[in-house]
Amino acid sequence: MDIHSYDVIVIGAGIVGATAAAQLSASRRVALVEAEAAAGYHSTGRSAAVWLANYGSPDAQILTRASREFLVSPPVGFSEVPLCGVRGSLVLARAGQEGALRDSMVGAVGVREITVAEARGMVPAIRDVVTAAAYEAGAADLDVAAIHQGFLRLHRGRGGVLALRSRAGRIVRVGGAWEVEVTGGAVFRAPIVVNAAGAWGDEVAVMAGVRALGLVAMRRTACIVDPAPWVVTDWPMINDMDEAWYCRPEMRTKLMVSPADETPIHAHDVQPDEYDVAVGIDAMQRALDIDVRRVERSWAGLRTFSPDRGLVVGFDRVADGFFWCVGQGGYGIQTSPAMGRLVAGLVEGKVDADLAGAVGLVDPGRFN
Ligand SMILES: Cc1cc2nc3c(=O)[nH]c(=O)nc-3n(C[C@H](O)[C@H](O)[C@H](O)COP(=O)(O)OP(=O)(O)OC[C@H]3O[C@@H](n4cnc5c(N)ncnc54)[C@H](O)[C@@H]3O)c2cc1C
Incomplete structure (x- = not known):
């Protein structure tokens, strides 16, 4: 042997x-x-x-x-490219969720409440249903x-x-x-x-x-869509208050969208379910005025939790x-x-x- x-x-x-x-x-x-x-x-x-x-x-x-x-500052020689870039992250709340938004900020590091007008200054596609917003300036892309x-x-x-x-x-x-x-x-x-x-x-x-x-493995889905005519390069990551969806710019001009799903599933090479993709896009579109004509790519992966x-x-x-x-x-x-x-x-x-x-x-x- x-x-x-x-x-x-x-x-x-x-x-x-x-x-x-x-x-x-x-x-x-x-x-x-x-x-x-x-x-x-x-x-x-x-x-x-x-x-x-x-x-x-x-x-x-x-x-x-x-x-x-x-x-932010990896040891010399660890990587030839930066490991992260500051992106910022918005959380959007609708009517009835404002209290939960404020509660979620208690004890949170680097998060502040901003006006919806300020949020719209970062993401002009925000719809009128959004009534409150919080911003984490230090959130980063990895x-x-x-x-x-x-x-x-x-x-x-x-x-x-x-x-x-x-x-x-x-x-x-x-x-x-x-x-x-x-x-x-x-x-x-x-x-x-x-x-x-x-x-x-x-x-x-x-x-x-x-x-x-x-341990419980949970499937999570994501997809890439084209948000044109919006130019999203400088948009922050955008999250729903209830984590029902999130999105963030990807490859400068595209948007990655996730339904933030958590489907318990046995460990294997998971694949995306078209229904989850559609749910994510629909949930995002309730808060953002983005016309999605085509899903360019979708994938799923496992997030594994202890009890x-x-x-x-x-x-x-x-x-x-x-x-x-x-x-x-x-x-x-x-x-x-x-x-x-x-x-x-x-x-x-x-x-x-x-x-x-x-x-x-x-x-x-x-x-x-
Ligand atoms: C859609 C999605 C979005 C996410 N977003 C984020 C995010 O924004 N930020 C973040 O920090 N995290 C995020 N995560 C979570 C993150 O991806 C995981 O926490 C992380 O990748 C877990 O790493 P791991 O090494 O434990 O698992 P894995 O990358 O799955 O590695 C485990 C490895 O073990 C190997 N293995 C299994 N059994 C054996 C065996 N018997 N012998 C040898 N090898 C074996 C497997 O082949 C596998 O390569 C996200 C996950 C998903 C799915």
Whole structure:
């Protein structure tokens, strides 16, 4: 049998596995194994590519804010292109939603209420049904491919291995180490396994004889439309108060629209449902005067949540050396720089001060 020995095996080379592997490989020999022929084929390659300071669970918000500096000023050599660009984000409310809009701003960072006239100054297509608006100036567009490739490059540059077309199919604990057998029969052996398999996180755990968490994968749909004659290049991201839809400029002249759907579904290569696409466009058109003649492209991806919708990061309480890094929901990209640091900090027993507040919140032990 072909056995390769490492200090850590990371399963899944999406953004989460990539950032974890990159940080861990600074001090350990790390193998990153990925089932697909291309890293990022699943959720990571299908996101809306946005950074929002106040989005998601409290633990995710800590990691999101702790990731900002890296995204704005990455280390020299990490990427040849900027990782993010300031876009701004509007939230629009209709009659009856004004109170909820104000409530949502309590404790939110960098968000202020603006008049509908001010909002219309940014997005002239806003219809009269909109009665209140809030604006987050610091919201940013992310270059997901640049961030993901940057972490993969950092991992390899530090001596880490990336094994593509290598689905973990058998995971056993033998003599104080995990043995992970992948497609083709090669076996990777290490005392620590990091489960970064996204929607397949529970499947990987069960394979290793570890109790599943009850992760739920939810399909989310997005599409690209042509908003002409509107020129949308400088528009902010636009969100519905109830998260019934959102949109943002894409490729300068196009608009990405999502119905913000959350359809529980088994983990697989999800495809968009035409009905969801139509629902998203219709909901957007109730608030924005945009004539959509044609959907240019649509896609769907999985957002995977733990039972309490919080992140799950840390060693399993029962299974020695089994490290969870799952439940990234809709914030796996914007939290990614801090996530790698958190994983490495927990493995090394020395978490950075700015992440200390997240440690108790993300502990897998809360599900035991
Ligand atoms: C439409 C949409 C919009 C989104 N918008 C945003 C956004 O604006 N901002 C944001 O931060 N996040 C957003 N997200 C969420 C973000 O995309 C995810 O949180 C993130 O990609 C999760 O990364 P991951 O590495 O956990 O998952 P994945 O990218 O799915 O990676 C998991 C990997 O594990 C591999 N794998 C599974 N089983 C095995 C096995 N047995 N052996 C080996 N490999 C295995 C899979 O092949 C896969 O490549 C969005 C998601 C969607 C779908």
